Amino acid sequence: MRISSRLAAKSRRRKQARPATKARNMSCRTATSCSSSLIPDGFELPFAQFATSKLIFYIMPMGMPEIRFRFSPEKARTALHWMLTQQSPLDLHTLLKACYFADKYHLNRHLRPIFGARYKAMNYGPVPLEIYELAKSEPLIIAELQDRIVPWELEGYRLKLKGNAAPNMDILSRSDILALEEGFSLSRSMNFTDRTAATHGRDWERANFGMMDYADMLDNGPDQSAKVRELRETARYAVL
Template sequence: MEIRFKFHPEKAVEVACLFLKLHGKPMSYLGLLKLLYMADRIALERLEQPITGDRYVSMNYGPVLSRVYDLIKGLDVPGAKDLWSRYISSRDPRYKIYADYTVSLREYPGDDELSEAEVKIIEQVYAKYGHIDPFDLAETTHLFPEWVNPYGSAIPISVEEVLKNVGKTDEDIERIREEFEREDYLDWVLNG
């Protein structure tokens, strides 16, 4: 069974909002997507679970969180689109030339859904990468072994690939899979 963590729209919004708050002005959506991926990747390494639970894909400019990318494009993601658009604007009229390529913070929702460890990861990722040109950041993500050039399409990246590439052993991955299956089963029992 492939590990497919549950997508947490509230956490995805809070992570994106925290990056935008730290940035202090509208941000290129390409840059935001790279920072989000890096934060999830580091969380998989340190916490053995992602922050957002999103699915990953290789795209021309590097790995991307697929549902967050859909939200940025204004597509419907069940349980997430209204929440996203309440806190994040995908077009900022103050930056007319780049309006189609920036996201900005409408209102900060706080970080109640995020653990202290997750907030620390987000802050560290922003401190290290938050001011790098988005295209240079994309080039940096091309160095991640799980990224494969999709030549204009999108290729899924499995959680197992990411875990392996951040140094987890086959035994670690199997243990993480078993924990995921237990949690997934309990969630199904409790929530139907």
């Protein structure tokens, strides 16, 4: 009887220690303040919020699809090649931030990026990972190119054009080219410090040195939530 009583008491203590509710299939992001601006744009109910003494936790269903596009190595190669025909050598910071500016420009106007790269928030701004690997001529990404050739060589942190071949601009749409021109012009007009500051926006901050979300790259506007929903539904099937 004594053993049974002790087991029953232990069971009651375990039940009391459990939270009243369980968040199943949920993920959370934390913030140091409870400002509603910290809630990712485009997220609507169901969206739970609870607080501790110092932190606010925003919880959303895990089933919400991630915005991921299929990377286009051919477009990325053409973009890097074209920029190097405009100026060579060029440092990686200028090139990679030009790709970011171009992707963001095109995303906000046509609801798709040019390249479909995965962006990581790094100390000196967003880095399109696949394009960075391509710039470095990493074998795995080079293998995705039809002819497995890149018309540049990396010297330290700069790319230098080699050969006289012209970039295959036919692979880019007119809107791609316009966005690339805008992105490259903007990136090239800045010094390293200003360029870094210009890329430390809301999308970069929310990533917290992790992978950036295309939803956060969208400009604020009355149709932002609808755009986010459309991206979550269609991005994985988009052909860039």
